[in-house]
Amino acid sequence: MSRRVMLVEDEPNITEAIRFLLIRDGWEVETHADGTDAVEVISSAKPDLVILDVMLPGKSGMEILTELRARDDLQGLPVLMLTARGQSRDRDLAEKAGVSRFMTKPFSNSEVLTAVRDLHAQATQT
Amino acid sequence: MVRDTLTGSRIRERRMIAGLRQADLARQVGISASYLNLIEHNRRRIGGKLLVDIATELGVEPSMLTEGAEAALIATLKEAAADAGAVAAEVDRAEEFAGRFPGWAEVLAQEHRRAGGLERTVETLSDRLTHDPHLAASLHEVLSTAAAIRSTASILAETGELEPEWRDRFHRNINQDAERLAESSKALVTYLDESDSSEERRGVPLEEAEAFIAAQGHHFPALEAGGAVGDQKLSGLSSSAAQTIAREMLGIYLADARAMPLADFMAAVERHGIDPLTLSREFHVDMPAVFRRLASLPQGALPQDVGLVVCDASGSILFRKSIPGFALPRYGESCPLWPLFTALNRPLVPIRRRVSQLGRTAGEFDCLAVSWPQEMPGFDRDPVYRSIMLILPVPTAQTGGEDAQPVGSSCRVCPRDACGARREPSILSQGF
Numbered sequence: 001m002s003r004r005v006m007l008v009e010d011e012p013n014i015t016e017a018i019r020f021l022l023i024r025d026g027w028e029v030e031t032h033a034d035g036t037d038a039v040e041v042i043s044s045a046k047p048d049l050v051i052l053d054v055m056l057p058g059k060s061g062m063e064i065l066t067e068l069r070a071r072d073d074l075q076g077l078p079v080l081m082l083t084a085r086g087q088s089r090d091r092d093l094a095e096k097a098g099v100s101r102f103m104t105k106p107f108s109n110s111e112v113l114t115a116v117r118d119l120h121a122q123a124t125q126t
Numbered sequence: 127m128v129r130d131t132l133t134g135s136r137i138r139e140r141r142m143i144a145g146l147r148q149a150d151l152a153r154q155v156g157i158s159a160s161y162l163n164l165i166e167h168n169r170r171r172i173g174g175k176l177l178v179d180i181a182t183e184l185g186v187e188p189s190m191l192t193e194g195a196e197a198a199l200i201a202t203l204k205e206a207a208a209d210a211g212a213v214a215a216e217v218d219r220a221e222e223f224a225g226r227f228p229g230w231a232e233v234l235a236q237e238h239r240r241a242g243g244l245e246r247t248v249e250t251l252s253d254r255l256t257h258d259p260h261l262a263a264s265l266h267e268v269l270s271t272a273a274a275i276r277s278t279a280s281i282l283a284e285t286g287e288l289e290p291e292w293r294d295r296f297h298r299n300i301n302q303d304a305e306r307l308a309e310s311s312k313a314l315v316t317y318l319d320e321s322d323s324s325e326e327r328r329g330v331p332l333e334e335a336e337a338f339i340a341a342q343g344h345h346f347p348a349l350e351a352g353g354a355v356g357d358q359k360l361s362g363l364s365s366s367a368a369q370t371i372a373r374e375m376l377g378i379y380l381a382d383a384r385a386m387p388l389a390d391f392m393a394a395v396e397r398h399g400i401d402p403l404t405l406s407r408e409f410h411v412d413m414p415a416v417f418r419r420l421a422s423l424p425q426g427a428l429p430q431d432v433g434l435v436v437c438d439a440s441g442s443i444l445f446r447k448s449i450p451g452f453a454l455p456r457y458g459e460s461c462p463l464w465p466l467f468t469a470l471n472r473p474l475v476p477i478r479r480r481v482s483q484l485g486r487t488a489g490e491f492d493c494l495a496v497s498w499p500q501e502m503p504g505f506d507r508d509p510v511y512r513s514i515m516l517i518l519p520v521p522t523a524q525t526g527g528e529d530a531q532p533v534g535s536s537c538r539v540c541p542r543d544a545c546g547a548r549r550e551p552s553i554l555s556q557g558f
Contacts, residue, residue, distance in 0.1 A: 011270050013299040017277035020292065024285070055266055084269035105273035109280045 003120060004028045006047035008038050008064070009082065010056050018051065021109050022116065035059030039067045043074060049120055051112075054083035054090070062097055069098040078119035082107065132225045133177070136191045138166035139226050140184045155179040199235050200224050206238035208551075264314045271307040275300055331367035336445060338363055338372050344447055345424045349380045350388050375445070379422060385411045386419045392427060395420075400428065400518065402494060403476070413476055413496045417516040421447050433491075433517030435466055438500075439510055449517050451489040453535035461534040462547045466515035469495035473511050480520065482530035490520040490530045 005022055009015045010033045019029045032041050036058030042050055050068075054061035061081055068074045078100040083090060094102050101115050141151050152162040155176060164170045172180075173192075181188040200220050207215035216223075224231040278296045282288070288296075338360070348357065355376045360369045386409045398404045402416040409416070421434035433449030437460075446454045454460070460467075465479040476496045483491070497513035520530075534540030537549045 011274055013274035013303055014270065014277060016295070016299060017274060017281055020281060020296075021277075082273075084266040084273070105269045106276045107273060109277055109284070112277075 004047045005049050005051060005116065006042050006045055007031045007051045008056065009033065009053040018112060021113060025113055035064055038064045042068065049078045049116060051080045051082060054081060062093060065097045065099060078123045080115050080119060132168060132222055133172055133191050134166045134168040135222060136225045137180055139228065140186055144184055151183060154183045199231055202235040202238055203231060206234060264310060267310045268307065268314060271303050271310060275303045275307065331365050331371055334363055334368035335371035335375060339375055343425050344422050346379060349376065350383050355380055378418065382415050382419045385409055385415060391419060412498060414498055414514045417514050420516060430519055436512060436514045437466055438512050439470060441467060449519065451519065452483050452491055452517050455536045459536035461536060461540065463533040464515065465493040465495040466513050469497040469513045470511055473497045480530045481533045483533055483535060490525040492518040492520055
């Protein structure tokens with residue numbers, strides 16, 4: 001059974017690196033670089049997990065997360081949030097909005113892989 | 127324990143500082159050592175000649191023994207205890223502590239004040255990071271590029287067999303990102319260097335544009351003479367955002383100058399005085415335009431200085447022309463009692479209030495404020511308002527005759543405890 005990740009990130013080289021890593025780890029990866037319609041794209045793709053950048057064109061990752069959590073069909077979707085802003089206030093905001101895991105840039109590949117595997121495992125156990 | 131019962135403790139402290147034995151001091155002032163012991167433990171009241179004699183022997187003023195440490199010191203100690211939060215300090219014994227250990231109390235108070243100063247610095251820097259879009263964007267750029275390089279480099283280093291096309295692609299990506307990182311880091315360092323070295327607080331585009339306007343004395347003779355905004359030299363502004371804001375400000379200035387030519391406007395002021403309503407009717411302009419025009423006249427054109435402040439509907443200050451005696455903070459800290467904000471609740475209704483801003487240089491000011499829709503809203507759209515306030519100092523001879531409404535600059539430095547609009551405790555004591 002395939003495991004599918006939606007990566008919402010506007011930095012093409014980060015997207016390429018994470019996509020490569022996840023494909024090597026057996027994931028099916030879809031990418032999207034714009035915040036404006038990210039919620040609709042995620043809703044339509046129905047991935048097992050979302051990796052979401054905070055600063056996106058059109059709509060911020062925080063707004064997208066809030067909208068995802070407001071929808072019945074996406075409430076439980078694991079979301080790993082990536083941000084260059086590691087301030088505790090941002091972390092608090094993300095946690096209040098319902099983030100599953102919060103990771104600051106620059107991150108290591110192993111951190112990303114571990115987080116994605118853990119979140120997926122937790123989601124499938126529940 | 128109340129303050130006037132602590133005279134004995136202070137005598138004991140001062141005696142020990144002077145290096146005198148209890149018996150020696152008692153003999154010098156003609157009492158028994160056991161009686162002095164009772165006094166020093168606050169079990170006997172003391173006053174009159176005996177107090178004066180003891181003070182003389184200890185080389186201090188009698189009031190030093192009766193009044194003890196300064197009230198400000200005690201207030202600072204109580205503030206330090208309150209700020210300590212979970213640590214349970216004996217607040218009710220602050221006076222006793224200050225009386226018995228004045229040196230330690232002063233050290234503690236100094237450290238508390240120093241911590242307060244450092245907190246303010248951190249707040250300012252944090253505030254700047256939050257509100258300075260250029261700095262935030264630069265840091266985001268640097269960290270995102272670093273993340274891309276780290277991730278790509280790890281793939282190259284840790285992936286055993288990598289297909290040649292993937293390897294080449296990642297090499298190219300690293301090369302691109304390394305160049306990007308070098309450029310963005312250099313730009314960031316230049317930006318921070320400029321911010322640190324400038325006398326003005328540069329970096330925040332709004333402030334930079336405001337400083338540019340202030341440096342010209344809020345008056346632009348070339349625009350008065352019909353010049354174009356585009357001819358103004360904005361090259362001194364470091365960011366394109368600041369240049370854009372300055373151009374917008376100058377565009378408004380130019381429109382006001384055309385609607386109210388300088389010579390005509392000065393003649394009208396000569397006839398009517400600083401009467402915004404009459405001036406707006408005469409020139410067929412709205413009140414905010416008259417306020418702006420009054421604040422942009424050449425230095426000395428009016429018999430008094432005028433201040434000006436503009437905010438948007440969120441209360442964020444968009445423009446300030448400062449005036450002595452009326453502090454105008456920037457970031458979301460302004461006193462909500464200012465008529466500027468009252469006007470936001472009553473759009474298009476001119477408001478005049480005489481206010482007194484508390485502080486060392488407290489004076490009275492007539493504040494004229496009005497809010498207006500930023501643009502004509504479309505159907506079924508809510509208007510977005512801005513508010514403007516003209517600040518006119520009241521001559522000293524005319525102060526005190528009318529009930530001036532007390533206002534502050536911001537809660538943190540406002541000493542008025544009994545204020546329903548207070549957002550946070552003050553760092554000052556009442557009567558500062």
